[in-house]
Amino acid sequence: MTQKHPLRLFNSLGREVQDFQPIDPRNVRVYSCGPTVYNYAHIGNLRAYVFADTLRRVLTFKGYNVTHVINITDVGHLTSDADEGEDKMEVAASREKKSIWDIAAHYTAVFKDDVRRLNILEPSHWTPATAHIQEMIAFARDLDQGGYLYELEDGAYFDTARVPDYGKLGLLDLEGQEAGARVAGPGDKRNPADFAVWRKSPENSRRQMEWHSPWGVGAPGWHLECSVMSMKYLGERFDIHTGGIDHRQVHHCNEIAQNQGYTRSEKTGANWWMHNEFLIMRDGKMSKSSGKFLTLGSLIDQGIHPAVYRLFLLGASYRSSLEFTWDALVGVRASLRRMLLRVEDLKARAGDTSQWIKLATEDHYSSGGSLSYLVERLTDGLTGKPADYIDKLDAAVSNDLGTPVALAHLNELLFAKKTDPADVLRAAAVYDLVLGLNLLTMSPRDLVIRPAGQTIDEAEIEARLAERTEARKAKDFARSDAIRDELEAMGVGIMDTPQGTLFEWLPLAATDIKPE
């Protein structure tokens, strides 16, 4: 286990960076709040999973085995308050004229595609909420028996006054909330913060997704699934719970309250609660419910490879909000391209790498296992500067997942002078394991994606290039340059090499991506 630099992680519970101490040193248990699958995950949503993946990679780099659970929220939840609200899943189903189950299956599949494209490692368990309804009912009955629930017309509610320190995680000011004008919901809740554990279906309408329960036919409250599934797969006490910053005040406070009720204790479930900040656009955060958002697919349509987006995210601390701009993304693309060109060059000079280079991809053959063996194999015999950079990587990521600093080191490492190319590559492979960038297995050509809006076809480009070659032979440089400029204006970059002239698609040089 790499313990030269102790792992330190920010804990939202207490709002400070603390030395990480696992409950079971041989197996760290992590639960990540997953997506609601009534629509495409947008690139802001995806930040949460790149963050969780980074955490998992760092833990396994530090030598821990990790059991990682990501849930899939495939139960419909209300878009607004009480029975005035509509169920998002139901809304999506009627919008797309499909069954609600089809909606969930479709968007779950797309989400998992996004996960793969971003090189996010598969969790040990994907846990769909609808596969745990009976567990949720049993859990809620137990809460009921413990006196934590009370019934209102539209369902069973959790009495937040029954648990100690309700809202501690979110630093909630319960008095202020009460005075606030925007607290909505059934007017007869005992406390403003009380929340539904079970929602009855409205009398006069039926949902496509509903189940029998002691509180009537309906659906579980949103917060219930995470308490139930984290406990089922990770136990009453586990190490880390992750999610978006928006969950810190409500969802996770409620989850903690349920955990405390169920265990009849003050225990919060997870020891560490970690939250990623938002990806923001000029007008604020992306919002799935407002319908204004960008998907990973839409970035690809613009000619941006998912690896570029991943690198873009790693360039900022997960605890800082990050502003999304097209210019920033194109800049990151240029940076990644340069790194890949460098790796290609290093490989050409490194001699035979075939015996070990595959090690950099074998992190995929695990469901959360420690990376110690792979790291040892890659670093065995490594000395000097490359070895120093392994230590720098360790120091950076051990400091609350300092990926921006790790990337700074990676750049220095790749372009270090007078250093054995094979050794640089071996060290870079370790960075790959931790950062998931696939630097050693991607080629610069992989970065090139034909934008969906690109209309010029390749035969036409080849014809223009042939024309240009003729012009160059004739020393008609004005003509050859004109052709190059023309192609570039159409989104085709060209470069003359000893092997001839090559071209590549450029990302669409739109002034900005407009939300759909």
Place this chain on the structure above:
RNA sequence: GGCCCGGUGGCAGAGUGGUUAUGCAGGGGACUGCAAAUCCCCGUACAUCGGUUCGAUUCCGGUCCGGGCCUCCA
């Protein structure tokens, strides 16, 4: 209205009580017909006003601006 979090060079974004990352963009040079790629060189920025201090971008307070949550949300 209440609570929380930020404001760093052209852009993104680390970090720090005194030596001030990294990437992109930009400028100069080498190379090249010209580009591309590569190599060399170049940037004292830390919202604002006070305070603490020998010294603050870094600590404290006010102001202004931005973001988040209080309702489903990564």
